[in-house]
Amino acid sequence: EEEIPEDHPRYQDLLTRHRIENGVEKGITHLQGMHAEGRGSAFDYLLGEETIPSADEAERAAAAHLLLADHPVLSINGNVAALVPGEMVELADAVDADLEINLFNRTPERMQAIADHLRDHGATAVKGLEADARIPNLDHKRAKVDADGIYEADVVVVPLEDGDRAEALEEMGKTEIVIDLNPLSRSPQVAEVPVVDNIIRAVPNITEHARDLADAETDELQSVVEQFDREEALEAAEKRIRDGL
Ligand code: PTJ
Numbered sequence: 001e002e003e004i005p006e007d008h009p010r011y012q013d014l015l016t017r018h019r020i021e022n023g024v025e026k027g028i029t030h031l032q033g034m035h036a037e038g039r040g041s042a043f044d045y046l047l048g049e050e051t052i053p054s055a056d057e058a059e060r061a062a063a064a065h066l067l068l069a070d071h072p073v074l075s076i077n078g079n080v081a082a083l084v085p086g087e088m089v090e091l092a093d094a095v096d097a098d099l100e101i102n103l104f105n106r107t108p109e110r111m112q113a114i115a116d117h118l119r120d121h122g123a124t125a126v127k128g129l130e131a132d133a134r135i136p137n138l139d140h141k142r143a144k145v146d147a148d149g150i151y152e153a154d155v156v157v158v159p160l161e162d163g164d165r166a167e168a169l170e171e172m173g174k175t176e177i178v179i180d181l182n183p184l185s186r187s188p189q190v191a192e193v194p195v196v197d198n199i200i201r202a203v204p205n206i207t208e209h210a211r212d213l214a215d216a217e218t219d220e221l222q223s224v225v226e227q228f229d230r231e232e233a234l235e236a237a238e239k240r241i242r243d244g245l
Helices: 011-025 032-047 053-068 078-083 085-095 108-120 163-171 186-190 199-212 218-227 230-244
Strands: 072-076 098-101 155-159 175-179 193-195
Touching (some): 011 199, 032 078, 053 085, 053 175, 053 230, 078 085, 085 108, 155 199, 193 230
Parallel strands (some): 072 098
8 A cells, every 4th residue: 555656646546446456365355346346436436536515414414323323333344344444443433333244245264354354453343253143035145144233233334235235224124324436326225324435435534423423412413314315415426427427
């Protein structure tokens, strides 16, 4: 990462690619994660590689939801672990959330590598390895979650999530915060809070909003939540991308 000069016009994109490559080499990220990254990168290019105002609003609403939650959980896959391990640990600390590994292509080796990686970045507890509960209406492998983690969570942050799982979690009645650069993808479409932003910008910004709102009264947090309009945010992101073409 030191090799990329920070003033390079595509600095963030190069950094992101580099982290995904490292993740694959370390056995953290699935090969498919490279394709996912390529798709994300194309959308980010069209968004101007910046947090657009509607995404910042979504990030503030996400922070408010997390602070209001009884049991918030942040879901981690192979791309998330490679891109923002320390940032996810910081967010979990800021809003008192659990971290749970949940993989699309689940293998014991990758589960372990990611758990170790998160601990190297300061995580004290990592969920997902028990896998003693199932999300209803989802194929067996994708359905595995911890009974005291995602299964019983009221608010879940699911970055770079596949559509089937996002829908199944929605059906369980959870408040879903989805981070995904493609506003037309099914996951942001079903999310209560769709965050259309690069995860490397989104997560630190949610943490910053959470710190800013840390002393807010419940009323104030609720009004942040209520003022956020998901349809408007999705439309603003789509418009920005179309204008970027
Ligand atoms: O580690 P695993 O086994 O759980 O697998 C994880 C991946 C991401 C490979 C798997 O879930 C997958 O194939 O996902 P998809 O269907 O490719 O969806 C990934 C979504 O994330 C796409 O809509 C991308 O546009 C988006 N995306 C990619 N990189 C970023 C992103 N969104 C935000 N920030 C990014 N850096």
